[in-house]
Amino acid sequence: MxxxxxxxxxxxxxxxxxxxxxxxxxxxxxxxxxxxxxxxxxxxxxxxxxxxxxxxxxxxxxxxxxxxxxxxxxxxxxxxxxxxxxxxxxxxxxxxxxxxxxxxxxxxxxxxxxxxxxxGCTVENQSTADYRLPLFLSYPIKRRFIACAPLLEAIDLTPYLHGTDHVTVSGETGREARECDYEWVLNIREQCVNAGVTFWFKNTGTFFKRDGAVEKINPFRQSGMAKELGIDISDGKRLF
Ligand code: SF4
Incomplete structure (x- = not known):
């Protein structure tokens, strides 16, 4: 809601x-x-x-x-x-x-x-992550997550995952959308696995690059396709 x-x-x-x-x-x-x-x-x-x-x-x-x-x-x-x-x-x-x-x-x-x-602190690239996340972690917040949205490049979140409950990743949607590379998504997922943080791939975005090819995904398919890839890591608790 x-x-x-x-x-x-x-x-x-x-x-x-x-x-x-x-x-x-x-x-x-x-x-x-x-x-x-x-x-x-x-x-x-x-x-x-x-x-x-x-x-x-x-x-x-x-x-x-x-x-x-x-x-x-x-x-x-x-x-x-x-x-x-x-x-x-x-x-x-x-x-x-x-x-x-x-x-x-x-x-x-x-x-x-x-x-x-x-x-949820939103970051889209390394520079926004490096500026926003140290501040985010310094504030008194009981429950926090990082939203990489729209994901515009590979991001190293490892310095910031301690103290974060959850990470979500989404590509960009729309005719002018920038590409989302599945390698970047998998890399963030691996960082989450190593840090013991839950992970949700919410949305592929419109232009989704996988195995070297870019596919245009209909807006109504983007979340379903992200889910079908089966890479979410859940602890059984409902966040959204
Ligand atoms: S993405 Fe849109 S709604 Fe969100 S901060 Fe930027 S302009 Fe505002």
Whole structure:
């Protein structure tokens, strides 16, 4: 289940080049218009009986078409943290390319982190990994994962896997997408095996290179094909 408390975004690094927000969505709603959505307080809304509209025991993934740590959302985020704190029965999954802004507007009672918050730091190449991941590991976060998305080159994650629960890898989707090489994916998987970290190959991307040949994969086939390759490593716990 997805929850978008606000919408709009600005490019921050190479991985954003072909972000779908800059495609049809941007044409319709404007490129950099960052505004609250009508679902801003959705997790704490109640019905006439006083029950939450969203039942508990769920995973709520947030900010897939924006970024949780946008500067424009600094004030809104203070309020959103209070919603997250209130709903201890929901696991919130936050994926970001702006982990360096994590400390801004953090609640005063955050301590070692809220138990129900799982933060994913996105990296697309070695330079974003080397900048973002040391910061990511230095912050008080109880549950963390690394999302290599879109994977644009081989990445050495080994210095950063200690203290990380999980790694996901996805290729880039779209007509202008850059190639995703299966060798890079397998290499990251091997790093995870060696570090005892779980691994999920989520998506091949549109142009998937394997055994020296590049195949164009239909968007509806990309996750299925990644799954069929059978390289995921799970510990039985559900993350998404
Ligand atoms: S941070 Fe995410 S949502 Fe924002 S432009 Fe980059 S890829 Fe798109």
């Amino acid at each position: 997805n929850w978008e408390p606000w919408t709009g975004c600005c490019k921050v690094s190479d991985g954003c080049t072909n972000c779908y927000f800059y495609g049809p969505h941007a044409k319709r709603y404007g490129q950099n218009t960052i505004e609250k959505t009508d679902k801003f307080d959705w997790p704490i809304r109640k019905n006439a009986k006083g029950e939450y509209n969203i039942k508990g025991n769920k995973i709520l993934a947030t900010c897939f078409a924006t970024d949780f740590f946008l500067p424009e959302a600094d004030e809104w985020r203070k309020e959103v943290w209070t919603f997250i704190k209130e709903r201890t029965d929901i696991d919130f999954l936050i994926l970001t390319k702006r982990i360096d802004r994590f400390p801004v507007s953090l609640p005063s009672d955050w301590g070692a982190g809220y138990d129900n918050v799982n933060i």
